[in-house]
Amino acid sequence: MAIPVHEAPGQAAGDASEAFAPQPESERVAALEEELAALRDKWMRAEAEAQNTRNRQRKELEDARNFAIQKFATDVAEAADNLRRGLDALPQPEPGEPELLGKLRGGFEGVERSFLAMLERHGVQRVEAAGQPFDPALHQAMAEQPAPPGVEPGTVIQAWTPAWTLNGRLLRPAMVVVAGKPG
Template sequence: MSDENASQDETPEIDIAAAEPVIDPVEALRAENAELKDRVLRTVAEMENLRKRTEREVADTRSYAISGFARDMLSATDALSRALMVLPADARENADATTTSLIEGIEMTEREMQRLLAKHGVKPIEAEGQKFDPHRHQAMFEVPDPTRPEGTVVQVVQTGYAIGDRVLRPAMVGVAKGGPTQAPDVAIDKSV
């Protein structure tokens, strides 16, 4: 029994650290205000980024929406160009009026297609004499030419086209091989 009396006489200990501290309501509101302000600023920044990204995507869509159509039109334009190239010069000179009209019609159609492509931002890629760029050119063959710097485009087999900064079709080219690795920038005076 003495154990029972001993346990009843003991007073429970109070843990002061476990008691909740008194929170100042003003400080609590300031902390909540700061948190909400931070969340609002982050949301505003996120919305601004979303707006800019959407504007960029819309601009890209406007610029590049016709890429597939333009690529298909290049095939038709190439066919017209090839038709004119295979026609011998003497056949043009000695052609009757009907054939001359047909040739002129094909030439006008090809020029108009080129004009319309350019109007919509499709431009030919300059390749002849340029340094070979695998992003804009497709090497078809190498030409041994010690007079040209190695890696220079010396012949264009098929013109390449780009819309804006995107390549629709790379230029098919022949590239110099065997020349100096870099074009000389300055003439060296060896008489000194």
């Protein structure tokens, strides 16, 4: 059995008053400054996160605008390639050929120029590959042949199809034949 200990009058009250005594002014100021710094840091981080979110949304919206027509542009590029194949299939002009054939060829060439100019206005560009160094970001090697005299290995010596880009982004790589080691 524990024997109760009696404290002297005023002793317990003194302990309580010390616990609830107002902090010295400098301690209060330091605590408030620390709290202010923590809140300021929290606010700055929240502001930075909000700015990052706005930037990310702006970039996504810009990409959506620039590349929304990607599928359509790929299909139109195929049509432009087919027009070029048709022009390439026409026989070369010969002396004495009917005037109508020359006008027909000239008309189709004008249509192709107009078509390509319209595509370029909308960010779609044909990138020719023949004679360029092989670039795996733009070219798909379909074959390799010995380098002809005067041609560096790794050079595109023939393009089966051109590359197409939309606002600088590759739509379709060029299908190419690359020069290998001289034969």
